Amino acid sequence: MTHIDHLGPATGMPQSLVTDILQDGSGYVWIATRDGLARFDGTRAVIFKDTPTGGAGLPSNRIGKLGIDSLGNLICNVEGTCWGFDRTALRFTAIVQQPNKASDYYRVPSDVARRIAAMPEFRGIEHTVYLRDSQGGYWVSSKRGVDRVSFDRRRAVPKR
Numbered sequence: 001m002t003h004i005d006h007l008g009p010a011t012g013m014p015q016s017l018v019t020d021i022l023q024d025g026s027g028y029v030w031i032a033t034r035d036g037l038a039r040f041d042g043t044r045a046v047i048f049k050d051t052p053t054g055g056a057g058l059p060s061n062r063i064g065k066l067g068i069d070s071l072g073n074l075i076c077n078v079e080g081t082c083w084g085f086d087r088t089a090l091r092f093t094a095i096v097q098q099p100n101k102a103s104d105y106y107r108v109p110s111d112v113a114r115r116i117a118a119m120p121e122f123r124g125i126e127h128t129v130y131l132r133d134s135q136g137g138y139w140v141s142s143k144r145g146v147d148r149v150s151f152d153r154r155r156a157v158p159k160r
Contacts, residue, residue: 004121005137007031007146012045013038018141020066021130024087029133030074031146032063037076037085048085050092058083058092108132116140116149 007013013031020032031038036049050058064077074085075095084093108129116122116129116138127142137150 001152002119003150003152004119005148005150006144007040007045007148011040011043012047013146014045014047016141016143016145018128018130018146019062019064021139021141021146022066022068023131023133024068024074025072026087027134028087029139030066032066032076034062036061037063037074048090048092057094108138112138119149121147 014035015033017034018031021029023029029040031040036047038045038047049061059079059081062079067075069075073087076083076085082095084095086093108131113129122140122142125142127140130139130141132138137148140147140149
């Protein structure tokens with residue numbers, strides 16, 4: 001049985017334009033948007049942005065590709081520069097040395113991508129299948145926003 005969970009304003013998403021999605025070792029799903037970084041806990045998204053007063057100095061809140069460093073913190077591409085996001089302190093930090101490129105967690109099997117593309121919700125619209133989470137769901141972004149497609153009824157991530 002296929003089930004789709006839609007993330008939108010009701011779940012705390014800042015906007016629908018998504019540039020990357022990954023899941024960390026704690027089960028949180030991190031969503032890069034053009035208006036900040038969102039952490040989804042299975043129920044609600046919390047948004048992290050730089051602020052003009054007392055911020056980290058990000059060039060903008062347009063978060064691009066994401067990665068995870070050896071300590072489990074996020075690496076965020078922001079307008080061509082790398083920034084860290086400390087998951088404990090919940091703040092952005094400058095990165096002096098460029099990290100290694102992200103691994104193959106972006107790869108989704110082509111048969112799954114075709115199965116999702118054939119669904120009425122995604123047929124005929126541009127979309128990207130970003131990853132398979134640890135519970136077996138697939139994270140998809142499109143002009144509709146962010147969706148988690150599950151071919152069974154398991155939760156997106158553990159509730160915190």
